[in-house]
Amino acid sequence: MRQEAFVVAGNFDAETLWRDEELCQLPFIPDKASILITSALDELLFLLCKQGDVLLTNKAFDESLLNYVHQLGFSFYCNREDLAKDSNSRGQSDVLKNLLEYTGEIKGVPHEGLLDKTFQTFAVTKHSKAWCKKEGINYNYPELPVIKTVNSKRYSYELRKSFDIDIGSRLAESTEELIAFGTAMLKEGNPVILKDMFGVSGKGNLLVNGEGILNRLVKYIKKQEEKGMKVEFLLEPFLQKEIDFTCIAFIEQDGTFRVLDIQYMQASGFAYSGTCELTKELKEKIFASNYIPIVERACKELYKAGYHGDVCIDSMLLPGGEFVPIVEINARKSMTYMKYCLDAYLRQFHQRAKFTYAPFHAPYGYTVENLLIMLEGEKLLYKPENGAGIMPLSANTLCLKKEMAEDKGKNLKSKGRLYYGIIGETMAEIEGISSKVNLLLAKYANNL
Numbered sequence: 001m002r003q004e005a006f007v008v009a010g011n012f013d014a015e016t017l018w019r020d021e022e023l024c025q026l027p028f029i030p031d032k033a034s035i036l037i038t039s040a041l042d043e044l045l046f047l048l049c050k051q052g053d054v055l056l057t058n059k060a061f062d063e064s065l066l067n068y069v070h071q072l073g074f075s076f077y078c079n080r081e082d083l084a085k086d087s088n089s090r091g092q093s094d095v096l097k098n099l100l101e102y103t104g105e106i107k108g109v110p111h112e113g114l115l116d117k118t119f120q121t122f123a124v125t126k127h128s129k130a131w132c133k134k135e136g137i138n139y140n141y142p143e144l145p146v147i148k149t150v151n152s153k154r155y156s157y158e159l160r161k162s163f164d165i166d167i168g169s170r171l172a173e174s175t176e177e178l179i180a181f182g183t184a185m186l187k188e189g190n191p192v193i194l195k196d197m198f199g200v201s202g203k204g205n206l207l208v209n210g211e212g213i214l215n216r217l218v219k220y221i222k223k224q225e226e227k228g229m230k231v232e233f234l235l236e237p238f239l240q241k242e243i244d245f246t247c248i249a250f251i252e253q254d255g256t257f258r259v260l261d262i263q264y265m266q267a268s269g270f271a272y273s274g275t276c277e278l279t280k281e282l283k284e285k286i287f288a289s290n291y292i293p294i295v296e297r298a299c300k301e302l303y304k305a306g307y308h309g310d311v312c313i314d315s316m317l318l319p320g321g322e323f324v325p326i327v328e329i330n331a332r333k334s335m336t337y338m339k340y341c342l343d344a345y346l347r348q349f350h351q352r353a354k355f356t357y358a359p360f361h362a363p364y365g366y367t368v369e370n371l372l373i374m375l376e377g378e379k380l381l382y383k384p385e386n387g388a389g390i391m392p393l394s395a396n397t398l399c400l401k402k403e404m405a406e407d408k409g410k411n412l413k414s415k416g417r418l419y420y421g422i423i424g425e426t427m428a429e430i431e432g433i434s435s436k437v438n439l440l441l442a443k444y445a446n447n448l
Contacts, residue, residue: 014123062395080108274356
């Protein structure tokens, strides 16, 4: 049981904040709904909180959800007013920048409620250290340049090479290399994934399945290169896989480290869609392989590079039984870590969970309280004494506030996501609840 109190705040889109503005970009379509949802994901960080901790989020923590999680035993202080400067939230909102620029006391946080507490975050960004210094908060993270270096796809690529892990990746640093490497890889018969150095969860990754698409991409990137921007992309063969899984670890300031957990990661295309526990058979297969020694070597290399703190390693199991132990390294917390915190809470009740999300559409005026009442009416709302159900973990990601709703003239409608834990005593029970929730949300959406 930890003794120190935490101040918890952080961005879930740190990769876009770490990214060098001089790097060429892949084509993309701006998605306001996705930006709004990502900016609101910081409310999931309540899972890290214990009694006396302070959670600070871009949007004020919803009162109904706060009452619900307090009843479950999560006790913490939080801001009762929005910290985001831009009330329309039309772009990326950096909670640490908002805090640094914030003047006066924060409503909901006791006077001097931050002083001498220890900073905890999802990911360190540009303003983290300056804000902690301003508020007298203990800050125990590496310098930002180190964090950016070890989080880049280049670092993961070079680490794999040094470990003799060959998945056929190539690093392109010019459009000439991009077309040459891409053409050669396509001729081997497999599609190619083109990765931005700081792409994450479906953003900054493109599937290239023919030379026509490759040529159009290179033409697009060439225009940026001619303006003086830097080309740096990773090309990887699109591997057929049996499963994705992730390993989370923590490196102490003295270099000692511990593996915290390994979880099965679900994905839809390139985008994250959920986390659940490994089967007994797969866990045995992982521990019987050389996977853990490779994770330990990676932690040692990260420490040599000047890094300490949270580590998440994305891995794969291929259909033939071969492991790809390092696909990407994320030197930050992760959705798997959020699931790990949920598991830690549930352990006292001998329960387990699946961590996931679902699209959620609702008319303007719908509230989180309405959602909780609907779930309770369907006997699906989790309470420890019931032993099973779903635990809503987010409110602002539902995009129910007027300024976050999709403008349809007079008919405002939210276009958000519900993040939740599906809780039960067995995985079979969890899957049964999952089916009921999916049917309920689909039925509700169809009746709008």
